[in-house]
Amino acid sequence: MAFIRKSAKPQVGKIGSPALEARGEDKLTVAQMLELARREGIDTSPLDVHALVSALGIKFLCVPMDDEVSGSLSLSENGRNWLIRVNALHHPNRQRFTVAHELAHFARHRSQQLKFVDQNFFRNGDSNAMEAEANRFAGELLMPESLFRDRVKLFSGSIEAVAQYFKVSTLAVRVRAKSLGMKGHGLE
Ligand SMILES: [Zn+2]
Incomplete structure (x- = not known):
């Protein structure tokens, strides 16, 4: 081509x-x-x-x-x-x-x-x-931002559930939440 x-x-x-x-x-x-x-x-x-x-x-x-x-x-x-x-x-x-x-x-x-x-x-x-x-x-x-925020809401901030959904470690979820400035939801 x-x-x-x-x-x-x-x-x-x-x-x-x-x-x-x-x-x-x-x-x-x-x-x-x-x-x-x-x-x-x-x-x-x-x-x-x-x-x-x-x-x-x-x-x-x-x-x-x-x-x-x-x-x-x-x-x-x-x-x-x-x-x-x-x-x-x-x-x-x-x-x-x-x-x-x-x-x-x-x-x-x-x-x-x-x-x-x-x-x-x-x-x-x-x-x-x-x-x-x-x-x-x-x-x-x-963990693209909008999908990540959506899942955190859906799973009521359960880090384990979010990690399971994205198939990443809970540490990776915490780091991502921090980078997005997310507080509450047990994500601090
Ligand atoms: Zn490297």
Whole structure:
């Protein structure tokens, strides 16, 4: 297909292409990622992170890693394929956050680094701006604001119920609530 649109909308199969990056369109927002997921018929409530990884052309591996490592994003040696690895020994909900965090590095930072190796996000994840942005992005991707507020109301502020709905840890729910300035509902 020779037809190239100037739109900044991500095109499946073209994301990560040199052409896109040369035009400075290599950075995706959370809204663009969710829009892309919807266009591809991927569940977004809660988000099917694995289907999104696949739609973006990213390879995925779930393998046992050292306990302190959550996962990584890296470019293959031939420079063609991005790969997300997650620690198979971690709880599936934690793995989901890891995948979302690595997707954030892919969406925002892949032109700056070829490899990202992540340890515990909430303990030391905010130690630099890039990690802080990836955590915020992941929280937003997995728990979009309007849906999050809606579920908190629906579940009367039960952190456990909200976490169960979004398939994330209760800690991730607390951090997301705090970032939205939500008080009450037992979320403080
Ligand atoms: Zn990271």
